[in-house]
Amino acid sequence: xxxxxxxxxxxxxxxxxxxxxxxxxxxxxxxxxxxxxxxxxxxxxxxxxxxxxxxxxxxxxxxxxxxxxxxxxxxxxxxxxxxxxxxxxxxxxxxxxxxxxxxxxxxxxxxxxxxxxxxxxxxxxxxxxxxxxxxxxxxxxxxxxxxxxxxxxxxxxxxxxxxxxx
Numbered sequence: 001x002x003x004x005x006x007x008x009x010x011x012x013x014x015x016x017x018x019x020x021x022x023x024x025x026x027x028x029x030x031x032x033x034x035x036x037x038x039x040x041x042x043x044x045x046x047x048x049x050x051x052x053x054x055x056x057x058x059x060x061x062x063x064x065x066x067x068x069x070x071x072x073x074x075x076x077x078x079x080x081x082x083x084x085x086x087x088x089x090x091x092x093x094x095x096x097x098x099x100x101x102x103x104x105x106x107x108x109x110x111x112x113x114x115x116x117x118x119x120x121x122x123x124x125x126x127x128x129x130x131x132x133x134x135x136x137x138x139x140x141x142x143x144x145x146x147x148x149x150x151x152x153x154x155x156x157x158x159x160x161x162x163x164x165x166x
Contacts, residue, residue, distance in 0.1 A: 022062035027115035029108055030055050031094075033122040051097040052122075056108060056115070058090045065092040068110040075102045098124055 001019040005012040031054030058065060065086040072080040083095040098104065106120040 020062065022067075022111050024061065024063075024110040024113040025116050026061035027063065027068070027108070027110050028057040028059075029115060029117050029120070030057070031120075033106070033120045034117050035120075051095055053096075054094045054106065054108075054120075055087070056092045056094065058092075058110070061110065063110050064089050068092070068108060068115070070094045070106065070108045072096050072104055072106050074104055080104065101125055 001021060003015070003017040003019055005015040005017065032052050034054070056065070056068060056070075058067070065088070070082060070084055072082050074080050080096065080098070085093045085095070087093055094106070094108070096104075096106070101124045103121070103123045106118070106122070108115045108118040108120075
């Protein structure tokens with residue numbers, strides 16, 4: 001848009017001004033842990049991997065790929081290293097190589113505002129290295145049964161237990 005500012009019949013110095021209208025809610029984010037807008041604050045539990053990657057699409061938002069900011073913060077609230085790569089004018093990728101298991105928050109801002117589906121809450125777990133012993137327990141009706149789970153690497157995350165039987 002062009003804005004022409006006048007005082008009386010005189011055009012003010014610097015006028016016309018160009019106004020770029022943008023829509024941060026039209027920016028699309030895809031990748032691990034991204035939920036629909038009504039589920040966005042739920043935590044997604046993911047397997048620990050060497051790297052995670054998201055794609056940001058600015059096609060219908062009025063932004064270009066150089067007009068946004070992304071951060072990942074870990075459990076202690078510290079910013080983690082990530083790589084932002086401009087794919088083309090309207091697309092960028094965000095790559096994060098986590099150093100350890102645990103909870104992380106990805107925030108993507110355009111125009112200083114969270115885009116749709118941001119922040120993304122993820123919890124990285126090294127599921128492949130968990131073990132449980134014994135496989136069979138004897139329980140007494142009305143009494144609690146203690147089950148101990150051990151892992152080869154320390155990390156935080158939920159343990160799911162399913163009970164089947166009569």
